[in-house]
Amino acid sequence: MYTLKYSLLALSLGFTLSVSATAGDIYVISNSATKLSAAEAKDAFLGEQQFIDGKPLVIVNNAEITDDFTSKVLHMGTSGYKLYWVKKSFRDGVKLPITKSNDAEVLNAVRSTVGAIGYVTSQPSGVNIIQKY
Amino acid sequence: MEKAAVNSSEFKLRKHIRPAILLAALLGLGSGAAWATTEVEVTVPVQVFADVGYFARTKGAATTTSNTSTTATATPQRNGAFIGTLTLFATPQIGDHVRSLLETVVEYNAAGTAALAVERAQIGYAYNDKATVWFGRFHTPYGFFNTAYHHGAQLTPSVTLPTLIRAAMPAHTVGLWMNGWTRTGSGKMTYDVYSGNATRVTPATSGTIDPNHNAENNQNKNVGFNLGYNGGDALQGLRVGIHAFTGKFTECTLATTSACSTATTQTRVKMYGAYAHYDKNDLEATVELYHYKNKDLDDPADTVSHGSSAGFVQVGYMVVPDVMPYARLEKTRYNTADAYFNALSKGRSYRMDVLGVRYNLNTNAALKAEISRTDSYNVAGISPAKELRLQYAIRF
Numbered sequence: 001m002y003t004l005k006y007s008l009l010a011l012s013l014g015f016t017l018s019v020s021a022t023a024g025d026i027y028v029i030s031n032s033a034t035k036l037s038a039a040e041a042k043d044a045f046l047g048e049q050q051f052i053d054g055k056p057l058v059i060v061n062n063a064e065i066t067d068d069f070t071s072k073v074l075h076m077g078t079s080g081y082k083l084y085w086v087k088k089s090f091r092d093g094v095k096l097p098i099t100k101s102n103d104a105e106v107l108n109a110v111r112s113t114v115g116a117i118g119y120v121t122s123q124p125s126g127v128n129i130i131q132k133y
Numbered sequence: 134m135e136k137a138a139v140n141s142s143e144f145k146l147r148k149h150i151r152p153a154i155l156l157a158a159l160l161g162l163g164s165g166a167a168w169a170t171t172e173v174e175v176t177v178p179v180q181v182f183a184d185v186g187y188f189a190r191t192k193g194a195a196t197t198t199s200n201t202s203t204t205a206t207a208t209p210q211r212n213g214a215f216i217g218t219l220t221l222f223a224t225p226q227i228g229d230h231v232r233s234l235l236e237t238v239v240e241y242n243a244a245g246t247a248a249l250a251v252e253r254a255q256i257g258y259a260y261n262d263k264a265t266v267w268f269g270r271f272h273t274p275y276g277f278f279n280t281a282y283h284h285g286a287q288l289t290p291s292v293t294l295p296t297l298i299r300a301a302m303p304a305h306t307v308g309l310w311m312n313g314w315t316r317t318g319s320g321k322m323t324y325d326v327y328s329g330n331a332t333r334v335t336p337a338t339s340g341t342i343d344p345n346h347n348a349e350n351n352q353n354k355n356v357g358f359n360l361g362y363n364g365g366d367a368l369q370g371l372r373v374g375i376h377a378f379t380g381k382f383t384e385c386t387l388a389t390t391s392a393c394s395t396a397t398t399q400t401r402v403k404m405y406g407a408y409a410h411y412d413k414n415d416l417e418a419t420v421e422l423y424h425y426k427n428k429d430l431d432d433p434a435d436t437v438s439h440g441s442s443a444g445f446v447q448v449g450y451m452v453v454p455d456v457m458p459y460a461r462l463e464k465t466r467y468n469t470a471d472a473y474f475n476a477l478s479k480g481r482s483y484r485m486d487v488l489g490v491r492y493n494l495n496t497n498a499a500l501k502a503e504i505s506r507t508d509s510y511n512v513a514g515i516s517p518a519k520e521l522r523l524q525y526a527i528r529f
Contacts, residue, residue: 039319039365048314048321048363051261056229075369076413079496086528087288089178091280093224093234093257096178 026069029127030117031110038131041117045074047088050095052115059097060118062106069119072133173228184217184286184526191519216241217524220252220284232257232265238284252284255310263313270346273306274325274359275376276421277410286526290417291489292503293522295445295463298421300479302404303332303380305344306355319365323374328356333383340478342382355380357404370413378404381430384476398472399430415451417459420444427473439471449491461487466510482510498527 028041036044036052043049044057051057062069070081088094100106103120110116111126123129189212218240225233236253257267272280279298282289298304308329314321330345331353361374384398408421422444429437443466449459463485467474474480489503500523507518 043321049262050259054261079493082496083288086180087281089224090180090222090285090288093232093255095226095232096224 024068024121025123026065026072026119026121026133027123028073028117028119028130028133029107029110029124030130031114032127033114034117035128036117036130041130042073044117045097047085047092047094055115056095058095058109058113058116060106060109060113060116061097061099062103062119063099064102065119065121073119171228173231175225175227177223177225180220180222180285180528182218182220182222182285182287182526182528184524186215186217186292186522186524188213188215188523189521191516217286217526218284222285230259232259232267234267234271236284252305257310261313263315265312267310267312268308270305270307270344271310271327273303273329273357273378274310274312274327275302275357275378275404276359276406276408276423277372277374277419278421279304281410285528286524287497287499287528290449290457290491291447291459291461291487292501292524293487293505295421295447295461296479296483296485297423297443297445297463297465300341301443301465301467301474301477302423303342303344303355303378303402305342306330307344307346308354314363317362320368321363321365323359323361323363325359325376326356327358328354331355331381331383333385334476335385340476340480342477353381370411372410372412373408375405375407377406378402382473382476384472398476400471400473401428401430402473403427415457416449417457418446418448420446425468425471425473427468427471429472431472439468441465441467441471441474443467447487455493456490457492458490459488461485461489463487484508484510497529498525500525 028038030036030041034052034055034057036049036057040049040052044059047059049057066081067078070076070078074081076084085096089096098109100109100118103122106118106120107124107127110118117130123132190210218238220236220238222236223234225235227233233256234253235255236251237249238252239247239249241247251270253270253272255267255269255271257265259265272283274280276298278295279302282294283299283304286292306327306329308327310325310327312323312325314323332342332344332355334340335343355378357376357378357380359374359376361372364371380402382400382402383396386397403426404423405426406421406423408419410419411417423442425439425441425443427439427441429439443464445461445463447459447461449457451457463483465482465484467480467482469475469482485505485507487503487505489501491499491501493499503522503524505518505520505522507520509517
């Protein structure tokens, strides 16, 4: 079935500043069929790496802990992260991340999508754990 | 006998028809199989950039009419609100590998005329991170600023962009572009290679470079490359590179842009450059240097070349959250005998000093204020142009 979805970038990304930034662990995860290193995952979250083994990556942001993730893993603020992706999209036309509301939705998306990578706050099952921060 | 003759005719007919029928059947079967396609999901992220503002230029500021002019024309004082650029930008994702980038802009020129332009229309295929191929109209990948900050006022750190990278260089190419990167230790080597229609200036383009959208007409292609390095770990945020470009440039005398059979001048443009850009934490800094060695193709002896140089440095630092003062110095020294620069309305040697400040109202809106002073070279006794710009830019 041919599906056409239209979205305004800023709204469809659903980036929101996390109201309560958690200071706990962050697990960067990937779909069980998708293997990549921590460095590759970091590049993927920065839009630099878009493929692994010739297959496209799907970046899944977690709205609940975006602040913590961008600070701890990418060493930038959430505002800078959002602007970074806008610039990346404007310059290179890259495929944009999707955003899920919480750990459960992120886990569900990563488990069900080959090529998906995301981050959650508790040790998950059914996915690859790339790195714990 | 008659029957045998009929039989003979039928045999001959069958002999011709049978292969034809077989071929038709194969075509029918082949048609059905050939039209089978992979269904894909298409998403179309769309962004809009818009800006408005206020502009003032001091009375008595002057501009030269050309790079060879030693006299100046007084520039009218200007003082008032302006509508900036409305940019509609879409990046349709068509399946896993097909890429596209479509950008249209509407803006008013200095004469007050609105113009709608297809700024970019590029369709590509991303094989992997090492190779993405684009075809169409794209921002020529020299330096850093031309691809990063070409339009989209809310994205650019400053109100104005360096004049030298927009007005005296082929900022757009219509052709083929391939880019990618490969990991080197903690960093990455990046590359861009491109080839496109040769550029020209015609009376209709008023001294601005025409990238030749409807197939070129001077039998030459522009070619260029950009090699860069993106730092990792401690060098994350640093990007350095070198680039080069060459192409035949034609100054046309015809009143229309449909053809250019009569050239006023022809130049083999050869541009080389290097750049560095750093963007991390609170600091954003860029330096770009360009050198030209343009060959005069109208020289019967085929020995004349002209050297020119240009460059800029821009630094911004966020002193407190959301407030970033910035400064920029631009300088160009274009050879007055170079027909390429003389054909361009902005191909004039100058020095421009810029000071400004940007305040982020939120992640999608910014206020900027900028003052600048422009000194035109080769002109004596002329007061420099001093300008003030206030800009309110949004993105959604």
